Amino acid sequence: MLRQVTRVLSRPLLSNRSCVRTFSTDVPATPSPDTAFIESWKKVIPNIEPPKTPSSFMGPRPPIPSTIPSKITVNFVLPYASELATKEVDMVIIPATTGQMGVLPGHVPTIAELKPGILSVHEGNDVTKYFLSSGFAFVHANSVADIVAVEAVPVDRIDPSLVQKGLAEFTQKLSSASTDLEKAEAQIGVDVHSALNSALSG
Amino acid sequence: MASNAAVPFWRAAGMTYITYSNICANLVRNCLKEPYKAEALTREKVHFSIATWNDGKPEKPVLRSDTPED
Numbered sequence A: 001m002l003r004q005v006t007r008v009l010s011r012p013l014l015s016n017r018s019c020v021r022t023f024s025t026d027v028p029a030t031p032s033p034d035t036a037f038i039e040s041w042k043k044v045i046p047n048i049e050p051p052k053t054p055s056s057f058m059g060p061r062p063p064i065p066s067t068i069p070s071k072i073t074v075n076f077v078l079p080y081a082s083e084l085a086t087k088e089v090d091m092v093i094i095p096a097t098t099g100q101m102g103v104l105p106g107h108v109p110t111i112a113e114l115k116p117g118i119l120s121v122h123e124g125n126d127v128t129k130y131f132l133s134s135g136f137a138f139v140h141a142n143s144v145a146d147i148v149a150v151e152a153v154p155v156d157r158i159d160p161s162l163v164q165k166g167l168a169e170f171t172q173k174l175s176s177a178s179t180d181l182e183k184a185e186a187q188i189g190v191d192v193h194s195a196l197n198s199a200l201s202g
Numbered sequence B: 001m002a003s004n005a006a007v008p009f010w011r012a013a014g015m016t017y018i019t020y021s022n023i024c025a026n027l028v029r030n031c032l033k034e035p036y037k038a039e040a041l042t043r044e045k046v047h048f049s050i051a052t053w054n055d056g057k058p059e060k061p062v063l064r065s066d067t068p069e070d
Helices: A002-010 A035-044 A160-176 A180-201 B017-030 B034-043
Strands: A072-077 A082-089 A091-096 A099-103 A110-114 A117-123 A126-132 A135-139 A144-149 A152-154 B047-050 B062-065
Touching (some): A072 A117, A082 A117, A099 A135, B017 B034
Antiparallel strands (some): A072 A082, B047 B062
């Protein structure tokens, strides 16, 4: 078994990366024009300037700091307002479809779809909680988290009696639904109201 | 690669993500306390005009709106 050691150790270290592709840390800081396209253009049409490709309009990817920053920068936006814009916080807990996910500085880059639930933003000893209807969260390698949601309210703006009423109504609709679409809508209603309910109590 | 397995129930029923997300947002808005609820309901209003095209010519556009026409 130990005969394999020298072969295994001479393989490139993959422990930090899940794939051998070049990573964002290797991308140059300035955008480079699309060289393959320009070469082939010049062969066919040498007299006309090659057009710019979308990649030459893109800004450079922000560099990954070599040490993990001490705080994450959160951008929390809604279609009609920007709740938090580049706010530096210690941790955010986002309600991903796979469960509550805590995001700390240095978190692995992630794209998470969110389910209706509570987003909590932890800054020192303060915790601010918002109930999100659904959305997405993008965590980038430079410890910037972008959270987008359609509707987000602080938990104290939720009316418990309306939540109970809605839950009862949709549970009843779910049992009496006939088509797939009605069942799906009723199921969504039940999910959202139960999430609201646990947000109020938890 | 997961082909068509494990789709969310709403997509299996033929709903798109945008429809799902808008339904969730509407349900949350309907559960708000009073002054916030009124503001939120103004956000729900949609206003659009649809024109169907026939033989390369647009027919008269149909206006659909939640705000009453003046």
